[in-house]
Amino acid sequence: MKVKEIMDKEFIDVSPDQGLIEVSIKMEKHKKFTTPVVDSENHLVGWITSLDVTRGLRENLKTVSDIMHPKDDIVHVHENDPARLAVLETSHHKLVSIPVIDDNDVVMGVVRSFDIVETLSQLYEIKVSKIFEAMEQELKGVSWDELMEASAIVTRRRIGKRIKPQEYEKNIKDATFGEAIWATGGLEKFFVGLIAIGEMVIARKVARARN
Amino acid sequence: MKVKEIMDKEFIDVSPDQGLIEVSIKMEKHKKFTTPVVDSENHLVGWITSLDVTRGLRENLKTVSDIMHPKDDIVHVHENDPARLAVLETSHHKLVSIPVIDDNDVVMGVVRSFDIVETLSQLYEIKVSKIFEAMEQELKGVSWDELMEASAIVTRRRIGKRIKPQEYEKNIKDATFGEAIWATGGLEKFFVGLIAIGEMVIARKVARARN
Numbered sequence: 001m002k003v004k005e006i007m008d009k010e011f012i013d014v015s016p017d018q019g020l021i022e023v024s025i026k027m028e029k030h031k032k033f034t035t036p037v038v039d040s041e042n043h044l045v046g047w048i049t050s051l052d053v054t055r056g057l058r059e060n061l062k063t064v065s066d067i068m069h070p071k072d073d074i075v076h077v078h079e080n081d082p083a084r085l086a087v088l089e090t091s092h093h094k095l096v097s098i099p100v101i102d103d104n105d106v107v108m109g110v111v112r113s114f115d116i117v118e119t120l121s122q123l124y125e126i127k128v129s130k131i132f133e134a135m136e137q138e139l140k141g142v143s144w145d146e147l148m149e150a151s152a153i154v155t156r157r158r159i160g161k162r163i164k165p166q167e168y169e170k171n172i173k174d175a176t177f178g179e180a181i182w183a184t185g186g187l188e189k190f191f192v193g194l195i196a197i198g199e200m201v202i203a204r205k206v207a208r209a210r211n
Numbered sequence: 212m213k214v215k216e217i218m219d220k221e222f223i224d225v226s227p228d229q230g231l232i233e234v235s236i237k238m239e240k241h242k243k244f245t246t247p248v249v250d251s252e253n254h255l256v257g258w259i260t261s262l263d264v265t266r267g268l269r270e271n272l273k274t275v276s277d278i279m280h281p282k283d284d285i286v287h288v289h290e291n292d293p294a295r296l297a298v299l300e301t302s303h304h305k306l307v308s309i310p311v312i313d314d315n316d317v318v319m320g321v322v323r324s325f326d327i328v329e330t331l332s333q334l335y336e337i338k339v340s341k342i343f344e345a346m347e348q349e350l351k352g353v354s355w356d357e358l359m360e361a362s363a364i365v366t367r368r369r370i371g372k373r374i375k376p377q378e379y380e381k382n383i384k385d386a387t388f389g390e391a392i393w394a395t396g397g398l399e400k401f402f403v404g405l406i407a408i409g410e411m412v413i414a415r416k417v418a419r420a421r422n
Contacts, residue, residue: 001393024265033244033261033307050244050261054235057268084335084389091329096244096307113324118302120331124295126398134399138406177398178295182212187337187388188345194402195349195409202413 003086004079006119007100007109013038016045016065020056023064027053036099036107037068043105047074076101079108086111087120124178132172135198142201150200154193214297215290217330218311218320224249227256227276231267234275238264247310247318248279254316258285287312290319297322298331335389343383346409353412361411365404 012030014023014037027035027050037046046068056067076099077086086098090113100109132151136144148165151172155163163171175183184190224247225234238246238261248257257279267278287310288297297309301324311320343362347355359376362383366374374382386394395401 021269024269028262028266031262050265051239051242054261054264054268055239057265058232058235084387087328087332087335090325091332094323094325096324112305113307113328114301114305117298117324117327117331120328120335121298121302123334123392123398124298124331130399131402134403135406138403139410176295181334187334188341191342191402191405192345192349194406195346198406198409199350199413202410203417206414206417 001083002079003077003081003083003100003111004108006083006086006115007079007111008115009109011036011107011110013042013107014048014064015039016063016068018064020053020061020063020067023048024050024053024057034097034110036110037064038107042107044071044076044099044101044107046070047099071105074099077111078102083119087116090116121178124176126177128172128175128177128180131177131194135194139198139201139205141205146201146204147197150197150204154196154200158193158196212294213290214288214292214294214311214322215319217294217297217326218290218322219326220320222247222318222321224253224318225259225275226250227274227279229275231264231272231274231278234259235261235264235268245308245321247321248275249318253318255282255287255310255312255318257281258310282316285310288322289313294330298327301327332389335387337388339383339386339388339391342388342405346405350409350412350416352416357412357415358408361408361415365407365411369404369407 012026012032012035014035016037033050035048036044037048039045048064048068052067061067075089075093075095077089079100079102089095089098096113098111099107100111102108132147136142136147148169152163152165152168155161155168181187181190184193223237223241223243227248244261246259247255248259250256259275259279263278272278286300286304286306288300290311290313300306300309308321308323310318311322313319343358347353347358359380363374363376363379366372366379392398392401395404
């Protein structure tokens with residue numbers, strides 16, 4: 001996934017000679033805490049936040065150029081950078097948004113932290129039952145009931161908790177992937193549990209074929 | 212995971228009768244775009260953003276109470292709510308931060324979108340090799356080399372790409388879980404690929420045991 005797939009293209013921008021009163025009204029109207037500063041050809045030249053604007057208004061400064069952070073001092077990413085880079089920059093520098101440029105330094109969008117949250121959280125929100133359904137499809141000759149039975153047995157062996165296959169089925173129907181890895185103690189442990197279940201049903205399938 | 216495990220406890224707050232000049236200086240100093248408004252016993256009574264402050268300074272308003280959003284109009288979460296709720300509220304309402312309260316409405320912290328990004332991205336950053344190492348440990352009697360060989364075969368069957376076990380090993384050594392699910396087309400497909408690898412090595416192990 002690339003930065004351009006997660007960036008907001010509906011951004012506002014301002015110019016260095018724009019007045020702070022006008023700029024504050026624009027930022028409030030569009031509910032933006034940050035905005036890129038561009039020249040007449042939309043090249044990124046700087047960045048301002050609403051905290052720069054409060055300082056500017058308080059100190060009676062006049063234009064964007066009086067308060068802006070020049071391009072060299074700010075974090076920015078390229079539209080073709082991996083989205084992962086924008087994620088790492090956001091969390092590392094604790095940023096609410098990052099400007100996105102193209103090869104010519106033209107501003108193409110803004111990556112926003114809440115949009116990243118939305119993208120990242122999709123993985124956590126996947127239903128665990130979807131993973132089991134994919135497993136059932138993959139393991140030809142193994143039924144859903146056999147999977148649930150093996151899951152109940154593996155659960156008892158691993159965490160010592162007696163659970164009926166029907167209860168297990170009900171649990172995974174409601175649970176999300178995020179909850180499951182939290183409950184099992186991490187991604188590797190969750191996956192190892194699945195492999196243990198797979199190993200059991202495969203061993204049973206092989207035994208059946210032999211008889 | 213609960214909200215209190217991901218919230219920032221180093222937050223600032225302001226009172227309704229505080230002057231806007233003083234508040235703007237405090238928010239700039241601590242680099243906060245938002246802050247809870249509390250009464251003398253730290254109960255949440257409202258919320259302001261730096262965009263409310265720019266409007267207040269521009270319109271010559273005097274105190275926090277002139278610009279604040281009352282508690283009933285804003286999103287807030289309880290410290291014992293599931294962290295998932297704060298994540299969903301952040302992405303749904305496109306918020307940069309959310310105040311956290313306890314049973315008595317006392318402000319306990321602030322959940323910030325970039326902190327959520329950091330927490331969520333940890334899952335994406337797990338190395339794929341860690342999952343294979345967990346798999347190797349779980350599947351007693353299956354060697355790492357057998358796992359890599361089976362992985363190369365499964366990859367060829369599924370995506371038609373010829374790859375040597377050594378190349379496969381090199382790929383997973385560098386890859387993250389996020390990159391892997393992106394490359395395979397989603398979480399379910401990634402898991403199904405691993406299950407297919409597991410099935411192959413288990414079948415071989417069973418055949419070996421029979422001979």
